[in-house]
Amino acid sequence: MARLVVLGGGVAGHTTATFAAKWLGSQHEVVVVTPNSKWNWIPSNIWVGVGEMTKEDVTFDLAPVYAKAGITYHQAKAVSINPEGKDDSDKPFVTIEYTSADKAGQTETIEYDYLVNATGPKLNFDATPGLGDGNGQMGEHTVSVCTADHAVHASHKFKEAIEKMKKGERQKFLIGTGHGMCTCQGAAFEYIFNIEHELNKAGVRDMADMKWISNESFLGDFGMGGLHMKVGGYVVSSKLFAESLFAERGVDWLIGAHTSKVEEGKVHYELLDGSTGEEEFDFAMLIPPFAGVGLKAYNKAGEDITDTVFAPNGFMKVDADYTPKPYEEWKASDWPRTYQNPTYKNMFAAGIAFAPPHIISKPMKSPNGTPINPTPPRTGMPSGIIGKAVAHSVCDLITKGENAHLHEASMAEMGAACVASAGKGIFDGQAAAMTVYPVVPDFDKYPGTGRDTDYTFGEIGLAGHWIKHILHYLFIYKAKLNPGWTLIPE
């Protein structure tokens, strides 16, 4: 019997674990280690953040689902990996620390034959002074929609702001990224337009000043260097569409901005031209930068080999080309295909947990040397597809032997469908429905835009909202492993 240990129970980890359990059956063991007791459909957190959904609508308990799937579940966080075992055994193991109420703080080791690191990110609030509380958690000046609990808190603050406006007190909303190296601009983009939509519904839009602050060098970059779409016989940049939406909704923007410090009611920033400034706010939702969760790695002698297994940002090294090179020399082939760790072949990383070879957007620095550019998105559909490919590879390695062919899922060869909400409502909601193909542009294959414009498109409307709303129920249905779950694509 072989044992697969999956670290993390988000989109990538849950996909890996559930498919591996299905394909391996009861002859082998699948173990999931995740600090959370609930699964969260994160894309709907923005609706929790404006009070249109509850925490219960976007989460469910993991334990009964894993029991149904025959998966061993530990509510714990991984602390370290010993891929060579220790003095008295060659068997690799992970050390975990329980987070469940009954065992909180207790540590345990779990041996493994194969390990998939799908921990997702650490929300690195403390990277920006004032954005965090100094202890790794969100600070008191801003809100977030990164977790369901954060979104619930954000919705309370949002309701308070609406009440103030109803009493005649003008409010300034500042939404965007809380650091120069953030990703996930899409979530902030959705949140600012859902707020705008809700303010209109509440009849207080004229009492609100709204501003977007982002590390993108142009609106519509989204960490992917933007995208080009065929519209009305033209091929046009996402910049034009993003700017159009902001202008239509009366939302001002500040781009190329590194949020350097947050205080009560005020953000300090540095721009790409090196200038600095301040922006005041009454309500701010700033996405934190992501980092690896801080896993350590040790060799058989107990020596720290974290630098061998993980990149400096804490994400796990995989089969990518990490050779530093200038932007002009970046290739689609730099991106990983199998997500296997190059040093320890029985370790893989999936989703946000793998270290990308470089960013996707053009790298930018202020004259002061401050990097201000979005980091690559690895969430949603790519996370699920990578998780499934990794599960396939591990299952083949277990059942066919260590020379089995590894399955591939390069982000430079896969597309992604993305639906960005711009307001919730069955008849008055809107969302931008987009596809990109491939996610990572391939300028050798598509010299103009880097992508196939036959399969890269986007449009905004009620249809997009219907799709996003249906996907909410569809993916929660799938994640609960209800009948036919394998038929629903990632």
Added chain:
Amino acid sequence: MDQKLVEEEINFQKSDKFNLTMIPGKFARAMRTCVIWQFIRFIVINIKMIIVVGKSH
């Protein structure tokens, strides 16, 4: 002098940034929430997405 107030053009005057982009007119905005048209777009977008999803697995 009489002023011709066109709703969709109001935001152009709010800032230079707004003035240099495109803002949808009344018809384009109405079509975004027209249930019949959006049902057709729903079918079209789903087909497009299924093709991209199919190419990615």
